[in-house]
Amino acid sequence: QLQLQESGPGLVKPSETLSLTCTVSGGSISSSSYYWGWIRQPPGKGLEWIGSIYYSGSTYYNPSLKSRVTISVDTSKNQFSLKLSSVTAADTAVYYCVCLRVVVITWWGQGTLVTVSS
Amino acid sequence: QSALTQPASVSGSPGQSITISCTGTSSDVGGYNYVSWYQQHPGKAPKLMIYDVSNRPSGVSNRFSGSKSGNTASLTISGLQAEDEADYYCSSYTSSSTLVFGTGTKVTVL
Numbered sequence: 001q002l003q004l005q006e007s008g009p010g011l012v013k014p015s016e017t018l019s020l021t022c023t024v025s026g027g028s029i030s031s032s033s034y035y036w037g038w039i040r041q042p043p044g045k046g047l048e049w050i051g052s053i054y055y056s057g058s059t060y061y062n063p064s065l066k067s068r069v070t071i072s073v074d075t076s077k078n079q080f081s082l083k084l085s086s087v088t089a090a091d092t093a094v095y096y097c098v099c100l101r102v103v104v105i106t107w108w109g110q111g112t113l114v115t116v117s118s
Numbered sequence: 119q120s121a122l123t124q125p126a127s128v129s130g131s132p133g134q135s136i137t138i139s140c141t142g143t144s145s146d147v148g149g150y151n152y153v154s155w156y157q158q159h160p161g162k163a164p165k166l167m168i169y170d171v172s173n174r175p176s177g178v179s180n181r182f183s184g185s186k187s188g189n190t191a192s193l194t195i196s197g198l199q200a201e202d203e204a205d206y207y208c209s210s211y212t213s214s215s216t217l218v219f220g221t222g223t224k225v226t227v228l
Contacts, residue, residue, distance in 0.1 A: 037217075046121070047156075047164065047207050049217040060215050063119055096163060103152045103211040104170070108163035 002027045004097050004109035012091075012116050018084040022097030022109060029078045030055045035100040036080045038071060040093040041111075048093075052100060053080060087116045122147060122208055122220035129226040135196040138223045140208035141189060146218055148189035152211035155184055155193045159204045167206075168193060195225070203227045 008020035022036070029036065037052035051061040053071045061069050070083040084091060092115050099107040123141040130136040140147065140155075147153055151171045156164035166175050168184035171191060181196045191210070195202055208220035 046222040047158075047209075047219040049209070049219060052217070062216060063214065103209075103217060104154050104166065105156070105164070105209070106166055106175070108165075111163055 002099055002107045004099060004107055006095060006097050006109045006112040008112065008114070010113060010115060012087055012114060013118050014088055014116055015086055018082070018087050018091060018114055018116070020082045020095055020097070020112065020114070022080050022082075024078045024080070024099070027099075029073060029080060030075045033101065035102060036071075036073065037098050037100055037105070038082045039096045039098055039105070039108075040091075041096070042090075042093040050082065050084075050095075089116050092116045119146075119212060119214065119216060119218050122210060122218055124206075124208060124220040124223045126221070127224045127226065129228055130195075130198045131228045132198055132200065134198050135194060136198060136225065138193045138195075138206055138208075138225070140191040140193070140210075140220045142191075142210055142218070143189055145213040146210040147186065147191050147208075149213055150211045151186070153184065153186060153191040154209045155182075155191075156207045156209065157202075157204045158207065164207065198227055200227050 003025045005023045012018045035052045038050040068085045073080045094111040096111045097109040098105045155168040158164040171186045172184040206223045
């Protein structure tokens with residue numbers, strides 16, 4: 001049973017870079033069976049796919065965020081990370097790290113609220 | 119990419135059946151059998167209910183079923199129960215190798 005846990009600052013200033021890390025337990029991030037990704041949900045709104053990564057480093061990003069997003073994998077720590085640059089209040093959301101079987105989100109982290117405010 | 123279109127709300131009485139639609143285009147829902155459905159209770163992470171249009175993960179009640187016709191996918195909940203009251207989201211793979219979610223549907227059990 002995979003478990004995912006998000007970590008990172010809960011408050012980020014406008015124009016700065018949001019950085020989150022997801023620690024995976026119960027399985028290897030280097031498994032060829034899984035992709036790893038980030039989903040976000042602004043308060044009271046719907047889900048938005050941010051992007052996904054394969055352990056080999058191949059990445060797939062939401063076109064609307066692509067210019068600001070970087071997702072990376074650290075196989076030595078069994079972690080993957082999200083960086084979102086030039087944030088604004090519109091980036092305030094609960095951020096979920098997820099594990100996908102290709103395009104099916106099978107495991108979710110508990111989510112972490114990130115607020116963008118000065 | 120545009121979000122898939124779902125009705126904002128659907129309601130039904132206990133024991134009834136309800137259906138939630140998820141409308142996209144030939145570049146997403148209509149082009150691939152990679153539609154999933156997720157259930158989200160307030161304050162909780164979503165949970166996978168249906169994948170690849172009509173497949174149920176282990177542990178999900180057989181009261182939940184999925185189907186697709188053209189560019190529209192559907193989730194049917196039969197024998198509606200109080201515990202089914204939640205938000206439901208569809209998602210689809212797209213021709214751009216991305217994922218797109220639906221706008222979400224709030225299910226109310228009357």
